[in-house]
Amino acid sequence: MxxxxxxxxxxxxxxxxxxxxxxxxxxxxxxxxxxxxxxxxxxxxxxxxxxxxxxxxxxxxxxxxxxxxxxxxxxxxxxxxxxxxxxxxxxxxxxxxxxxxxxxxxxxxxxxxxxxxxxxxxxxxxxxxxxxxxxxxxxxxxxxxxxxxxxxxxxxxxxxxxxxxxxxxAETRRAFGKVLERHFLPHLGTLSTDSRRRFETNILRILDSKEDAQHEAVLSAPSILDHLxxxxxxxxxxxxxxxxxxxxxxxxxxxxxxxxxxxxxxxxxxxxxxxxxxxxxxxxxxxxxxxxxxxxxxxxxxxxxxxxxxxxxxxxxRGLAPGGPAEERAPDVVTIPLGERGPAAAARAARLLRDAGVAVRSGLPGRSMRAAMRAADASGARYALIVGDAEADAGTVVLKPLRGDDPDDTEQRTVPAGDLGALATGLRV
RNA sequence: GUGGGUGUGGCCUAGCGGUUAAGGCGUCAGGUUGUGGCCCUGAAGAUCGGGGGUUCAAAUCCCCUCACCCACCCCA
Missing domain, CATH: 3.30.930.10 (Bira Bifunctional Protein; Domain 2)
Structure with missing residues (x-):
């Protein structure tokens, strides 16, 4: 099927x-x-x-x-x-x-x-x-x-x-229609069937026909502009x-x-x-x-x-369309939850950031760090937020710049989870 | 509604009568223990738009059908 x-x-x-x-x-x-x-x-x-x-x-x-x-x-x-x-x-x-x-x-x-x-x-x-x-x-x-x-x-x-x-x-067109009738009547035999139908139903539309666009009778037809x-x-x-x-x-x-x-x-x-x-x-x-x-x-x-x-x-x-693959909307941050207690702590961190207006993709737990980092990179996000058991226990998160677009911000750093709200301005694109 | 063209895994394409339909991109997983972008390995994924026929044998030929594209018609 x-x-x-x-x-x-x-x-x-x-x-x-x-x-x-x-x-x-x-x-x-x-x-x-x-x-x-x-x-x-x-x-x-x-x-x-x-x-x-x-x-x-x-x-x-x-x-x-x-x-x-x-x-x-x-x-x-x-x-x-x-x-x-x-x-x-x-x-x-x-x-x-x-x-x-x-x-x-x-x-x-x-x-x-x-x-x-x-x-x-x-x-x-x-x-x-x-x-x-x-x-x-x-x-x-x-x-x-x-x-x-x-x-x-x-x-x-x-x-x-x-x-x-x-x-x-409408009145003008009625009168003009009479003029067109007189004009097209002698040519009915050579006009397309479509135009012949229009002759009966809506004669003005013969002028609009592409089929008969080069027909002598259409080319020589009176213009409505002369009959306004x-x-x-x-x-x-x-x-x-x-x-x-x-x-x-x-x-x-x-x-x-x-x-x-x-x-x-x-x-x-x-x-x-x-x-x-x-x-x-x-x-x-x-x-x-x-x-x-x-x-x-x-x-x-x-x-x-x-x-x-x-x-x-x-x-x-014309190449005017915004948002090609490179410009697609990327999240600001992708979380990378690891271990037993990481996912819960990462979810709390994501909540803090979103409350501050930062777009966060929640990385799904259970993947290897390598796979998670690859996905984070592919997302186009500017930062990865790594939260494993060590961070969860210490109440911190690891913030890692991914794009290298800011020369002053290339090293990953460990920050208290509670500071994320305050850091948000710097994380938003 | 009329005429013509096209139709192969998510995407792009090879194959155009003969063993298990090939490649690239993408996806997923690995490349020793918690770190991406390059590279390497592996996996999943197509009965070749669908149906019927010809043939020992069809993705490859024929017919029908569907969808898309092009032109007409008309308009946005």
């Missing part, structure tokens, strides 16, 4: 990865707070309607990616595929409309999409997301982009490129003005469409320069239509999400 493995597309995060993940998470939360955003944590499971009624029937998320299940009570639940709709559900549920607007929120956690795994694409993925809910100000769009790029910069990812677009309001309403255009121009004021470089890419239907006006994506495959590190946009789709009052909002695995991937590629 084969042993169980982690589910397909889902992965363990091992101790050697933990330093990098903690660094990314801490940096993300710190940057979010610098912009006065506060954390919200929502359930990993939601009423399926939260996602099914908001994402849009033609979105991949609804078509094939949501993990759906029925609980024992018969309720239709979903493993959350994305964060925005869940945060908005919480916004409505807790009456956050009566807080000062916009409400600035961030989240960090796992999401689930039933997709075919490949590099950078997983069935359980972690995202950091930031939302500003309750404002239609283009300054908020720019603030989110600024926050996102600042985060990447703090992580050392300084060579990423930002592409932005405006897809107008006056308000849409003013909003988009204001976003660009704010980005300029912030010194943020960007490219306008009219082909960015977004998979989710609740987006409106500004949308953006951030990619590494050598963008191929699953390369988008983070993406965002304005979703003025989402609250209504959830049954709430019209509430403009904007936000972004970024994939932790993809950040980690890019940091590793």
């Amino acid at each position: 084969a042993s169980p493995r982690a589910p397909r597309g889902m992965h363990d995060t091992l101790p050697e990865d933990a330093d990098l993940w903690r660094f990314i998470r801490d940096t993300a939360e710190r940057v979010a707070r610098l912009y006065d955003y506060r954390q919200i944590t929502t359930p990993i499971v939601e009423d399926a309607a939260v996602f099914l009624h908001t994402a849009g029937d033609e979105s991949d998320i609804v078509r094939k990616e949501v993990y759906l299940f029925e609980d024992r009570g018969g309720d239709a639940l979903a493993l959350r595929p994305e964060g925005t709709a869940a945060v908005c559900r919480a916004y409505l549920e807790h009456g956050m409309a009566s807080r000062p607007q916009p409400v600035r929120l961030f989240y960090f956690g796992p999401f689930f999409r039933y997709d075919r795994p490949q590099a950078g694409r997983y069935r359980q993925l972690w995202q950091f997301g930031v939302e500003a809910i309750g404002t239609d100000s283009p300054a908020a769009d720019a603030e989110l982009i600024d926050l996102q790029l600042t985060l990447y910069g703090e992580l050392g990812l300084t060579d990423l490129s930002l592409r932005i677009n405006s897809i107008g309001t 309403s006056a308000e849409d255009r003013a909003h988009f121009e204001a976003v660009q003005r704010h980005l300029g004021d912030l010194g943020i470089a960007y490219a306008i890419d009219p082909r960015i469409v977004r998979g989710l239907d609740y987006y409106a006006r500004t949308v953006w994506e951030v990619e590494p320069p050598d963008a191929v495959g699953q390369s988008t590190i983070g993406a965002g946009g304005r979703y003025d239509g989402l609250m209504e789709a959830l049954g709430g009052p019209a509430t403009p909002a904007v936000g972004f999400a970024t994939g932790i695995e993809r950040i980690a991937l890019n940091m590793r590629e």
Whole structure:
């Protein structure tokens, strides 16, 4: 019988990865707070309607990616595929409309999409997301982009490129859809089956197709930017003005469409320069239509999400990841208990040191001193604390420097066990 | 969901039809009595992803399946 493995597309995060993940998470939360955003944590499971009624029937998320299940009570639940709709559900549920607007929120956690795994694409993925809910100000769009790029910069990812677009309001897109229908109708025969389906369901997404990217009809298609309403255009121009004021470089890419239907006006994506495959590190946009789709009052909002695995991937590629094997977190001290009474005395000594904030690995009794010393050395600890019967009887411990990094502290010395607390400062890294 | 590649002890790799599947790293234990890092010795650990087939004989050939990787799709 084969042993169980982690589910397909889902992965363990091992101790050697933990330093990098903690660094990314801490940096993300710190940057979010610098912009006065506060954390919200929502359930990993939601009423399926939260996602099914908001994402849009033609979105991949609804078509094939949501993990759906029925609980024992018969309720239709979903493993959350994305964060925005869940945060908005919480916004409505807790009456956050009566807080000062916009409400600035961030989240960090796992999401689930039933997709075919490949590099950078997983069935359980972690995202950091930031939302500003309750404002239609283009300054908020720019603030989110600024926050996102600042985060990447703090992580050392300084060579990423930002592409932005405006897809107008739902009304604008309806009108533009008519224009596209007239444009693509004569070409239906030569477009891919995928595009033909999109023609019926969500015609804008034909522009987003890679299959037909070089199709003459796609290349010659009208740009939504030429069909924005006056308000849409003013909003988009204001976003660009704010980005300029912030010194943020960007490219306008009219082909960015977004998979989710609740987006409106500004949308953006951030990619590494050598963008191929699953390369988008983070993406965002304005979703003025989402609250209504959830049954709430019209509430403009904007936000972004970024994939932790993809950040980690890019940091590793650039050699930016902290905590390689040499840097792994080592204890300050390893105890080496010997003989009959050594183990008890070593345990007391370890307690004293830990109380003083020193990280102590308790060596297990019963090993030869040679083996114990080898293990202590391999741990990377700066000191070995040897406690045998002689020390236990005398109320002392032997403190032995292992690293030789301090020229004034290379000889092992015998000290009273009671002095360990006072010595602690010198033992901590 | 579609197409292609890969799959040998914890990790990396050799073997690519023929006796008990080899090496490196790692792990554990020793190298005389309570002292590490180098070195030496030894041990544990793989029925070669799983299942089926071809053959006197398969890790080595064929089929199925699973997982991972790559591309598409889509996006984080």
